[in-house]
Amino acid sequence: MKSRYWAPLSVLFVCLLLGGCLPSFTGQRPAGGPSKTPAAVPTSPGGVTGQHNAPAPEGTEQYEPEPVPEPEQNEEQALPDKKGENNEQAKQKPAKAVVTKAELIAVGDIMVHMPQLPGAYDSKHKRYRFDHFFKEVKPVLEQGDWSMANLEAPIGGKALGYSGFPRFNAPSEMAEALKKAGFNIVTNANNHALDRGFAGVERTLVHLQKQGLITKGTARSAAEAAKLTIIERQKIKMGLLAYTYGTNGIPLPKNKPYTVSLINENAMISDIAKLRKAGADFITIALHFGIEYETKPNEAQKQLARKLIAAGADIVAGSHPHVVQPFEICEVTAADGTTRRGVIIYSMGNFISNQRGDLKDYGVIFKVAIEKNHTAGRTTIGSVTAIPTWVHRYKLHGLYRYSILPLEQSIAKRSIPAFPSSGYSTLQHQLNRLNKRLHSMSAQPVQLAAQ
């Protein structure tokens, strides 16, 4: 019978806690209604805004919450309390769980190959404009509370000289385009991070952060690399990590081993634990791994990603193969028998690139629903949606133009400019192939034991 008393008591207890802390949320809401602009202002160490958690340890990068609508009040069946019928209030008013919901959106590689540049050059203003790459997917990207991409090229700007494969350097205007497209997080841990050495890393971070984008995976100092990144949206705290398998044989700068975050199982598991301790409700890992152009994850990918989920990560968002690989759902059972869900997408493919053929011009927008029950103090990974995309490349005034299209929607509307009507059946065929591949591993959850 003890548990029957606990529910209303715990509601009261949480209400008291919330009552004491809510002003810190409401006080930070900017006027003017909800906005998708992330408040990318790190609070001072210890300036945690969440309600249940102890202050974050020093060195935690806490990104303050965006303006949030009031938490949804989910009606739950009231359990009789200790005094049963004597408590009139409990009889008339069912106990309510405070629940907030948010959505994570992740996409694959942002590539900048040389053919992508001339058509993006605005000769009148002598600058690049990449906004049109993202115009058609912007309405989707903007829906994400956390919306992240893997930037697979330094954007060191003109000073470093522009270059394509194998050692990239792209115009810094890409940072502005990513921001305008609706992203609020850009990860940089990938094999091209060091293409232009430490200067490239430095300048890339400066340009991205100037746009208010939150970065992860490369760093200019040991302190920056060690900072825990927790980003709060809708009163849910996401811990973020990013790693790459390597840097194309380019060694890490001397005396700066922190420049790019490399895959190291033990270090990753320890990072997950640190984020949990610092109050993260769930943890997302951007993982640059796998074999290029392989359409299925290999054993090493599966082992690593599952190990991270078993160790406490909730979402693994993979990239690098330049083609889409499937996603899978994991069910992790703890020693006490409780379970939680995790999700791994092995590769999200190219989001934008000049690569064509063999589905290299296709990618996926990956959406994961997150829900936090503040009353129970539990965060769950909900539905997973995969939206296939296609990079439409066409010529305008003799120059290549690029546009990322939501594939299904574009086929249904038959609205692609400068595209032959005979091409739609091919697109439909490719969409079917992609969907089949994406969903080929998710029919049954993978059973894991919590580590």
Ligand SMILES: [Zn+2]
């Ligand atoms: Zn890569």
